[in-house]
Amino acid sequence: MALRRILHYPEPLLRQVSQPVTDVDDEIRELARDMAETMYAAPGVGLAAPQVGVLKRLIVLDCARQDEEAQLITAINPEILAGEGEINEEEGCLSVPGYYARVARRPQVRVRFLNLEGQRVEMDAEGLLAVAFQHEIDHLDGVLFVDHLSSLKKSLFKKKYKKILEQKQEEL
Numbered sequence: 001m002a003l004r005r006i007l008h009y010p011e012p013l014l015r016q017v018s019q020p021v022t023d024v025d026d027e028i029r030e031l032a033r034d035m036a037e038t039m040y041a042a043p044g045v046g047l048a049a050p051q052v053g054v055l056k057r058l059i060v061l062d063c064a065r066q067d068e069e070a071q072l073i074t075a076i077n078p079e080i081l082a083g084e085g086e087i088n089e090e091e092g093c094l095s096v097p098g099y100y101a102r103v104a105r106r107p108q109v110r111v112r113f114l115n116l117e118g119q120r121v122e123m124d125a126e127g128l129l130a131v132a133f134q135h136e137i138d139h140l141d142g143v144l145f146v147d148h149l150s151s152l153k154k155s156l157f158k159k160k161y162k163k164i165l166e167q168k169q170e171e172l
């Protein structure tokens with residue numbers, strides 16, 4: 001297992017569309033293990049393969065609360081089949097460090113994906129897990145949560161993020 005480096009916005013690779021996984025093989029399983037380790041170390045509740053520089057449709061999620069046991073989900077070629085309702089929860093992203101904003105999402109979704117054995121899984125997700133699925137699947141299409149902001153909020157984000165990046169430069 002190994003920690004992978006997380007790419008940060010505005011890295012261009014984060015804007016590319018990831019390719020479906022054709023074989024669930026040992027290489028994919030190793031990538032999934034590394035991604036889970038990287039997510040827990042960050043720490044975060046979700047991570048998509050393009051965030052570690054791999055353009056494959058693979059995400060890992062763990063939305064368990066701190067007082068709960070880990071509930072790692074590895075989803076290969078994930079798709080949202082249906083969604084209902086609307087919530088606006090504050091989101092952050094390991095690729096957009098230091099910035100948080102409310103984004104409109106579906107609080108209930110039905111998702112389909114392959115697990116690490118290559119078996120097809122369908123499940124209903126609610127609340128934070130539903131939001132995390134939408135956020136991570138967006139990454140596979142080159143979409144970041146800040147893309148869902150209004151144009152006014154987007155320009156505020158760009159100003160604020162520029163400052164965050166400058167501060168990081170100073171720390172280096």
Ligand code: ZN
Nearest residue numbers: 092093094095
């Ligand atoms: Zn993200």
